[in-house]
Amino acid sequence: xxxxxxxxxxxxxxxxxxxxxxxxxxxxxxxxxxxxxxxxxxxxxxxxxxxxxxxxxxxxxxxxxxxxxxxxxxxxxxxxxxxxxxxxxxxxxxxxxxxxxxxxxxxxxxxxxxxxxxxxxxxxxxxxxxxxxxxxxxxxxxxxxxxxxxxxxxxxxxxxxxxxxxxxxxxxxxxxxxxxxxxxxxxxxxxxxxxxxxxxxxxxxxxxxxxxxxxxxxxxxxxxxxxxxxxxxxxxxxxxxxxxxxxxxxxxxxxxxxxxxxxxxxxxxxxxxxxxxxxxxxxxxxxxxxxxxxxxxxxxxxxxxxxxxxxxxxxxxxxxxxxxxxxxxxxxxxxxxxxxxxxxxxxxxxxxxxxxxxxxxxxxxxxxxxxxxxxxxxxxxxxxxxxxxxxxxxxxxxxxxxxxxxx
Numbered sequence: 001x002x003x004x005x006x007x008x009x010x011x012x013x014x015x016x017x018x019x020x021x022x023x024x025x026x027x028x029x030x031x032x033x034x035x036x037x038x039x040x041x042x043x044x045x046x047x048x049x050x051x052x053x054x055x056x057x058x059x060x061x062x063x064x065x066x067x068x069x070x071x072x073x074x075x076x077x078x079x080x081x082x083x084x085x086x087x088x089x090x091x092x093x094x095x096x097x098x099x100x101x102x103x104x105x106x107x108x109x110x111x112x113x114x115x116x117x118x119x120x121x122x123x124x125x126x127x128x129x130x131x132x133x134x135x136x137x138x139x140x141x142x143x144x145x146x147x148x149x150x151x152x153x154x155x156x157x158x159x160x161x162x163x164x165x166x167x168x169x170x171x172x173x174x175x176x177x178x179x180x181x182x183x184x185x186x187x188x189x190x191x192x193x194x195x196x197x198x199x200x201x202x203x204x205x206x207x208x209x210x211x212x213x214x215x216x217x218x219x220x221x222x223x224x225x226x227x228x229x230x231x232x233x234x235x236x237x238x239x240x241x242x243x244x245x246x247x248x249x250x251x252x253x254x255x256x257x258x259x260x261x262x263x264x265x266x267x268x269x270x271x272x273x274x275x276x277x278x279x280x281x282x283x284x285x286x287x288x289x290x291x292x293x294x295x296x297x298x299x300x301x302x303x304x305x306x307x308x309x310x311x312x313x314x315x316x317x318x319x320x321x322x323x324x325x326x327x328x329x330x331x332x333x334x335x336x337x338x339x340x341x342x343x344x345x346x347x348x349x350x351x352x353x354x355x356x357x358x359x360x361x362x363x364x365x366x367x368x369x370x371x372x373x374x375x376x377x378x379x380x381x382x383x384x385x386x387x388x389x390x391x392x393x394x395x396x397x398x399x400x401x402x403x404x405x406x407x
Contacts, residue, residue: 024074028358029065036078037061039354039365040085045284046348046366050085051164056156057084072096075361080153082363086167089322089347094361097178103256104174104181105200107318108137110162114146115169117185119318119342122392123253127201130193131392132185138192139184140172148172211238217405218242221251226259226323232266239270239308247311247405253341253397258322261299268327269304271312271336276301278330279378280371281350298373301330312337313401316383321345326370329381333373338404340385341397348379 041047041054061081068074079092079099091102105121117135120128137145150159152168159165175181181197208225211218220238225231242248250267268278277298286292314337316328325344331337349366356362370378385404387397 024068024070025358026065026068029068029074029077030062032078032356032358033061033065033081035357036081036354036363040082042286043365043367044085044090045282045369046087050087051158051161052085053156057081060155072098074359075099078359078363080155083171084154084156086157086164087348087366088167088345089349089351089366090364092361092363093353095177098176100171100176101174103319104170104197105202106132106173106197108166108169108173110166110169111136115166119389120392121317121319122389122395123251123317124202124319125200126203127199128392130185130187130195132187132193132195133389133391134188135185137173137183138186140175141180141182142184145169145172208234209238211242213242213245214402215406216246217402218245218248219251220248221253222255222324224254224257226255226263226327227257229260229263231263235267236270236305240306243306243308245310247313248308249313249315249398249401249405250337251315251398252320252324252327253315253317254319255324256319256321256345258324258347260323261326264323264327264330265301266304268301268330268334268336270306271308271331272301272303272334273307274303276334277373278333279326280373280375282369282371283367301334311405313405314339315397315401316341316344317397318342318345322347322351325378325381328383329372329376329378332381332384338385338401339383340401340404341383341387342389343382343386346379348377 037058064077068077075092075094075096076098082090082092088102105125106117107119108115109118113136115137117132117137120133139145140148149165149168149172152172157164159168183195183197184192185195186192205223207223208228208231209223210221278301279299280296281299282294282296284292285295314328314331316339320328325347328339328344332339349370350368351364352367354362354365372378372381385400387400389396
């Protein structure tokens with residue numbers, strides 16, 4: 001009996017310690033919230049172009065802080081706050097099972113009845129059998145899709161605003177890591193099907209790129225590796241091996257995670273014989289109460305190694321993201337390639353990493369706008385040879401690229 005009482009007392013002694021470990025310091029959370037709110041208010045370069053109610057954000061999110069019980073709720077608190085800006089280029093540097101994924105293999109657009117599937121990541125999916133391009137989305141996990149948009153956990157967004165509603169629709173489609181994603185679709189034929197997105201398979205490649213020759217045309221496909229500096233060496237080898245081809249297709253449709261300018265300029269430099277501008281940067285510089293001053297400049301690419309001089313096609317698509325988009329507008333600006341494909345991912349500007357004062361994770365803020373050298377915003381760029389995806393039975397963009405080269 002004495003031993004039992006001792007164990008029970010020891011158990012209760014531990015409880016306050018455990019509770020203390022799982023609790024959050026709301027004062028520190030409030031400091032961090034004020035920090036991220038200040039950064040998004042004063043440094044987020046697209047703020048004036050967004051339909052955002054800052055007073056609502058300040059009031060609604062401040063009121064939630066005292067109710068946060070654990071670290072998971074803290075992460076979701078900041079994640080949902082950033083979602084209010086409906087910008088897929090900003091995010092936290094961490095996530096949990098209850099977080100929303102950053103993207104999905106489908107892109108949806110508004111229709112008269114709701115939303116339909118406009119683009120499918122055809123070049124990456126390996127086991128999709130139903131031709132779902134153009135299909136109307138009826139439900140997700142058995143619940144009406146429009147209802148799920150309304151239930152999206154934002155506090156201040158105008159969900160009737162078309163741009164915001166479309167962004168939310170694609171976020172809902174991406175889904176939470178912890179939940180299934182079973183779509184009910186009505187195909188263009190009128191047939192209704194169910195599609196389990198988590199049973200989709202993707203082409204896997206351990207190589208940074210893949211290359212091939214088809215009818216004396218070289219094809220180099222970048223395997224989502226524009227952020228890996230080793231890609232330059234791999235690209236040099238592949239391009240040298242294809243130096244005798246009559247034309248080249250550079251496939252950037254699998255660059256969903258973006259990359260860095262070091263790699264991008266290393267690749268672009270193999271196709272020019274003089275220094276050329278490839279994109280324009282714009283940044284608003286300000287210091288506390290001082291007058292904000294706009295700074296802008298053209299970024300240049302310099303020639304590198306042996307030049308490939310034959311015709312070049314750059315293939316892009318909805319999963320060409322960030323630095324992949326920068327390469328596309330760069331090749332176009334330098335008049336060095338024909339750009340072929342659908343609209344790209346439309347990630348706006350250049351993101352920079354910030355750290356919270358009291359959290360172990362950080363967040364991204366867009367500080368610079370990026371432009372084609374002709375003045376078009378990068379995120380609004382549409383390929384000159386625009387391909388409206390109409391089916392998954394054909395690689396329409398690749399066929400268009402080969403057709404252009406054959407001419």
